[in-house]
Amino acid sequence: QVETLKEKLLEQAQEISRLRSELGGTDAEKHRDLLAAENERLRQEMKALEGELQRQQQAPCRDCPHLQEKAELQEQLSQLQREAEETRARLVELDLEVQQKTNRLAEVELRLKDSLAERAEEEERLSRRLRDSQETIASLKSQPQQIKYIIKTVEVESAKVKQALCETQSRNQYLQEQVGMQKQVLKEMEQQLQSSQKTEAQLRAQIMMYEAELERAHGQMLEEMQAMEDEKNHAIEEAFSRAQVEMKAVHENLAGVRTNLLTLQPALRTLTHDYNSLKRQVRDFPLLLQETLRSARAEISQAIEEVHSTNRELLRKYRRELQLRKKCHNELVRLKGNIRVFGRVRPITKEDGEGPEAANAVTFDADDDAVLHLLHKGKQVSFELDKVFPPQASQEEVFQEVQALVTSCIDGYNVCIFAYGQTGAGKTYTMEGTAANPGINQRALQLLFSEVRGKAADWDYTITHSLGMGMITSAPLPRDLLGKEPQEKLEIKLCPDGSGQLYVPGLTEFRVQSVEDINKVFEFGHIKRVTECTNLNEHSSRSHALLIVTVRGLDRSTGLRTTGKLNLVDLAGSERVGRSGAEGSRLREAQHINKSLSALGDVIYALRSRQGHVPFRNSKLTYLLQDSLSGDSKTLMMVQVSPAEKNTSETLCSLKFAERVRSVELGPVSRKAELGSWPSQEHLEVLKTLLGDSPGSSAPAGRGHASPSPGHLSSRSASIRRKLHTSG
Numbered sequence: 272q273v274e275t276l277k278e279k280l281l282e283q284a285q286e287i288s289r290l291r292s293e294l295g296g297t298d299a300e301k302h303r304d305l306l307a308a309e310n311e312r313l314r315q316e317m318k319a320l321e322g323e324l325q326r327q328q329q330a331p332c333r334d335c336p337h338l339q340e341k342a343e344l345q346e347q348l349s350q351l352q353r354e355a356e357e358t359r360a361r362l363v364e365l366d367l368e369v370q371q372k373t374n375r376l377a378e379v380e381l382r383l384k385d386s387l388a389e390r391a392e393e394e395e396r397l398s399r400r401l402r403d404s405q406e407t408i409a410s411l412k413s414q415p416q417q418i419k420y421i422i423k424t425v426e427v428e429s430a431k432v433k434q435a436l437c438e439t440q441s442r443n444q445y446l447q448e449q450v451g452m453q454k455q456v457l458k459e460m461e462q463q464l465q466s467s468q469k470t471e472a473q474l475r476a477q478i479m480m481y482e483a484e485l486e487r488a489h490g491q492m493l494e495e496m497q498a499m500e501d502e503k504n505h506a507i508e509e510a511f512s513r514a515q516v517e518m519k520a521v522h523e524n525l526a527g528v529r530t531n532l533l534t535l536q537p538a539l540r541t542l543t544h545d546y547n548s549l550k551r552q553v554r555d556f557p558l559l560l561q562e563t564l565r566s567a568r569a570e571i572s573q574a575i576e577e578v579h580s581t582n583r584e585l586l587r588k589y590r591r592e593l594q595l596r597k598k599c600h601n602e603l604v605r606l607k608g609n610i611r612v613f614g615r616v617r618p619i620t621k622e623d624g625e626g627p628e629a630a631n632a633v634t635f636d637a638d639d640d641a642v643l644h645l646l647h648k649g650k651q652v653s654f655e656l657d658k659v660f661p662p663q664a665s666q667e668e669v670f671q672e673v674q675a676l677v678t679s680c681i682d683g684y685n686v687c688i689f690a691y692g693q694t695g696a697g698k699t700y701t702m703e704g705t706a707a708n709p710g711i712n713q714r715a716l717q718l719l720f721s722e723v724r725g726k727a728a729d730w731d732y733t734i735t736h737s738l739g740m741g742m743i744t745s746a747p748l749p750r751d752l753l754g755k756e757p758q759e760k761l762e763i764k765l766c767p768d769g770s771g772q773l774y775v776p777g778l779t780e781f782r783v784q785s786v787e788d789i790n791k792v793f794e795f796g797h798i799k800r801v802t803e804c805t806n807l808n809e810h811s812s813r814s815h816a817l818l819i820v821t822v823r824g825l826d827r828s829t830g831l832r833t834t835g836k837l838n839l840v841d842l843a844g845s846e847r848v849g850r851s852g853a854e855g856s857r858l859r860e861a862q863h864i865n866k867s868l869s870a871l872g873d874v875i876y877a878l879r880s881r882q883g884h885v886p887f888r889n890s891k892l893t894y895l896l897q898d899s900l901s902g903d904s905k906t907l908m909m910v911q912v913s914p915a916e917k918n919t920s921e922t923l924c925s926l927k928f929a930e931r932v933r934s935v936e937l938g939p940v941s942r943k944a945e946l947g948s949w950p951s952q953e954h955l956e957v958l959k960t961l962l963g964d965s966p967g968s969s970a971p972a973g974r975g976h977a978s979p980s981p982g983h984l985s986s987r988s989a990s991i992r993r994k995l996h997t998s999g
């Protein structure tokens with residue numbers, strides 16, 4: 272808007288200057304000049320205003336409450352400017368009119384001048400002719416004739432002149448009239464000019480008014496700007512004060528950091544010092560290291576030399592010790608007897624039922640863990656074995672007593688562990704155990720593993736084991752449990768290597784390398800195990816289960832080779848034929864079992880009493896285990912008994928069997944007793960009768976087997992006999 276206004280003003284100024292040049296220096300012109308000067312001033316003001324406005328526009332005042340007001344004012348301003356423009360347009364029109372009139376006036380004046388000049392010319396011409404005529408007259412007067420004539424002509428001509436003069440005078444008059452008319456027109460035009468000047472003055476007043484309004488608007492605008500400026504300043508001040516506060520906090524922080532820095536500087540100094548000393552050390556280190564290495568090398572080689580000689584010495588001593596140990600062991604075995612008999616009493620179970628039948632018939636001696644008492648038909652019979660495990664004895668406790676035997680297998684001894692007893696007395700529990708609470712079999716293998724691992728630095732060991740069963744006389748050959756055909760009968764043969772050892776060709780041998788292998792093998796064997804029902808026990812096993820573990824060792828330092836065999840035998844039930852209710856083949860089988868068990872008893876008895884002849888060939892089982900039963904071999908008989916009242920007669924039989932195996936003591940006296948033979952089945956029956964097992968007999972029991980005289984019996988056997996006498 273300002274731009275357009277400016278343009279308009281410029282145009283006006285041009286117009287006015289043009290007008291001025293046309294009209295010359297009249298009063299109106301002076302006035303116009305003044306107006307022009309005024310206009311110029313206004314224009315400059317406008318320019319200043321415009322600058323201000325631009326500055327304002329540049330200054331950010333968004334969201335200003337005055338903005339709307341300003342817009343309104345601007346609207347008003349524009350309206351006013353429009354009006355001013357209109358007025359100016361009218362002024363221009365009027366100016367144009369004035370100019371036209373002035374033009375006409377100039378024209379008229381020009382014409383007037385022309386006519387005046389014409390008239391003057393005419394007058395001059397006429398006066399010249401008059402003068403000429405008068406001269407002519409005078410000359411004529413001097414020349415009377417001629418003059419008369421001339422006068423006459425002049426008089427004639429003078430009339431003409433007079434007529435022409437008249438004409439000229441009339442024309443002059445007309446021209447004067449015309450001039451008067453023209454003057455009137457001029458007057459009128461001046462009047463018109465005056466009126467137009469009046470309008471111009473009015474317009475100027477209007478313009479002034481508008482300008483005043485403009486001024487006011489400008490003032491308002493300035494005020495608003497001031498207010499805005501104030502606001503801005505206020506905001507700036509606030510921001511400044513905030514910034515100052517923040518600055519203060521930053522300064523405080525800085526001060527803290529400075530103090531920190533001050534405290535850190537000494538630390539840095541000490542660190543630098545440390546660093547320098549370390550650097551020195553590092554510089555000196557390679558030399559030091561070399562020196563140390565040299566001395567260390569010398570020391571080490573010296574030490575190695577020493578160790579070598581010590582090693583040689585130790586090896587010599589070790590070999591000597593090994594021999595000594597073997598000798599001592601043999602001596603110990605000789606003293607202890609290499610056949611030991613343990614008893615284990617199982618707890619009363621649900622299967623034993625309730626009532627008097629299931630009552631406990633077994634008691635123990637609080638002071639002697641080798642003694643147990645059986646209440647049989649109102650009489651208390653006491654037995655002494657090498658050790659007795661009460662029902663509460665855990666698998667671990669049992670194994671603890673057995674583990675020395677198991678480990679001697681690593682040293683190259685052959686070991687046999689038998690579980691003997693009637694069906695349901697806990698043989699399988701002791702040997703195999705349950706998955707959660709494994710028995711001797713699994714524990715023995717685990718122990719062997721850990722022992723072998725402990726000696727792995729010096730020894731190479733391989734552990735193999737095979738599982739066989741079915742050594743009952745009706746099916747006298749071992750059946751391989753791990754092989755594909757468990758029912759296949761296998762032969763027992765003498766080892767072709769000339770070692771005199773027996774073996775079963777085709778019996779699967781497994782090399783076991785981890786406990787997992789063992790578990791797998793046991794699971795497999797367990798599934799395949801042949802069991803048949805009898806009415807005594809659903810799971811009565813009518814066969815022997817045999818686990819043979821062979822440990823072969825090689826001492827790397829001495830080149831010594833050892834082979835030890837661990838035979839773990841879960842024997843078939845020892846119950847007597849009559850009780851199991853078996854008939855036909857079952858009966859025969861039961862008889863065979865009893866026969867094989869009594870053959871085993873014979874062998875053990877013969878071995879323990881160191882007889883010259885041991886009847887190994889009387890049963891397949893003893894035949895197979897021959898090498899593990901003779902010589903330096905060790906045998907353990909675990910006699911399992913049930914504590915239930917209803918089983919007392921079987922329990923009695925088992926315990927008698929145990930005691931009989933044990934009763935032959937080592938030493939000079941018992942050695943004489945070795946000459947006797949193991950009692951036959953008939954002898955056993957007789958013995959039982961003597962001990963009061965069969966009705967109608969309560970005679971005091973003597974020794975079941977042939978004993979030369981009481982003087983030949985050991986003191987223990989005598990004590991047992993005493994007990995038997997008192998209980999009898």
Ligand code: ADP
Pocket residue numbers: 616617618620662692693694695696697698699700701808810811812911
């Ligand atoms: P066997 O093999 O002599 O026929 P088992 O070992 O099968 O006898 O034992 C018969 C039952 O008695 C099994 O259920 C067994 O778990 C349990 N048993 C045997 N001995 C013990 C014991 N010491 N502790 C707990 N339960 C036993």
Ligand code: MG
Pocket residue numbers: 695698699700810811812841
């Ligand atoms: Mg069993």
